[in-house]
Amino acid sequence: xxxxxxxxxxxxxxxxxxxxxxxxxxxxxPELAAYVATQRSDNILKDGSIAGAAFGRTTxxxxxxxxxxxxxxxxxTMAEFCITDNALGAAMNGLRPVILSDRIVGWNDxxxxxxxxxxxxxxxxxxxxxxxxxxxxxDPMARGFRASDAKAVENAVNKIEIxxxxxxxxxxxxxxxxxxxxxxxxxxxxxx
Numbered sequence: 001x002x003x004x005x006x007x008x009x010x011x012x013x014x015x016x017x018x019x020x021x022x023x024x025x026x027x028x029x030p031e032l033a034a035y036v037a038t039q040r041s042d043n044i045l046k047d048g049s050i051a052g053a054a055f056g057r058t059t060x061x062x063x064x065x066x067x068x069x070x071x072x073x074x075x076x077t078m079a080e081f082c083i084t085d086n087a088l089g090a091a092m093n094g095l096r097p098v099i100l101s102d103r104i105v106g107w108n109d110x111x112x113x114x115x116x117x118x119x120x121x122x123x124x125x126x127x128x129x130x131x132x133x134x135x136x137x138x139d140p141m142a143r144g145f146r147a148s149d150a151k152a153v154e155n156a157v158n159k160i161e162i163x164x165x166x167x168x169x170x171x172x173x174x175x176x177x178x179x180x181x182x183x184x185x186x187x188x189x190x191x192x
Contacts, residue, residue, distance in 0.1 A: 012060050017081050019060045020089025026050050035144025061093040071096040073168060075103035079125050080132045084160075085143070087129075088136065091156035101126040102164040126162045133157045 005011055012019060016026070016036050026033050027050070036050055044050065064072070072090045074083055074097055083104050090097035101122035136143050140153040163171075 010063065012063060014082075016085075017078075018085035018089040020086070020093055022059045023050065029144070029146065031141060031146050032144040035142075061089075064093075064095065069095060071098060073098050073100055075100045075165075077105040079104050079128050084129055084132045084136065087160045088133075088143075088153070088156050091159040092152060096159065096161070098161045098163055098168055099126075099129060100165045100168060101129070101162050102166075122164050129162055133160060 015021075015023075017039055021032070021036070026036050033050055037044055072086075072095045074086050074090070076082060083099055087097040087099050102125075104125050134157075137154050137157050140150050141147060143153075145153055
C-alpha cells in the first residue's frame with residue numbers, strides 16, 4: 001500500500017514542529033522564535049528572520065474549525081517532537097488530540113540517529129511520549145512557551161490521549177467506525 005494523500009484529501013504544509021504554529025505566532029513571541037530557530041536550519045532566512053510556510057492566511061486551526069473538527073488523530077514520525085508538539089497544539093486550540101502509538105516512528109537514543117517503529121510494541125512509543133509530555137509540563141519554556149503559559153500548557157498536556165489505532169477505532173460510534181472501515185485502500189503501485 002502506498003502512503004500518500006488521496007486526491008480528495010486536504011494538504012496543509014507544516015513548517016515548524018507542529019502544524020498549529022503559524023508565522024504570526026512566531027513573530028509575536030521572542031521565546032517561540034528562539035525555539036523555532038533551533039528546529040531546522042532552513043527556518044532561518046539570510047536576514048536572520050524566521051521563514052513561514054506559504055499557504056496564505058488560513059491557519060491549520062482555522063481550517064479544522066471550518067471543517068467542524070472536534071478530535072485530531074496524530075500519527076507520523078518524530079514521537080518526541082512533531083507528534084507531541086502537534087498534540088499539544090491541537091489541545092491548546094480546543095481540539096481533542098489522540099496520538100496513535102502504533103502508527104508513529106520514534107528514536108532509540110537521544111542522538112536521534114536510530115529511527116525505530118515499535119509497531120508490535122506501541123507501549124514503548126507511549127512511554128516515550130508520556131515522558132516528553134512530562135518534560136514539557138516541567139519546563140514549557142524549553143518548547144518556546146512563555147512562563148505565563150505554564151498553566152495552559154499543563155492543561156493541554158492533560159487532555160492528550162495516547163491509544164493504539166485499534167483502541168481508538170473501537171471507541172468510535174458505529175457510524176464513524178463504518179466510515180473509517182469503508183475508506184478505500186490502495187494496493188502498492190496503485191495511482192492516487
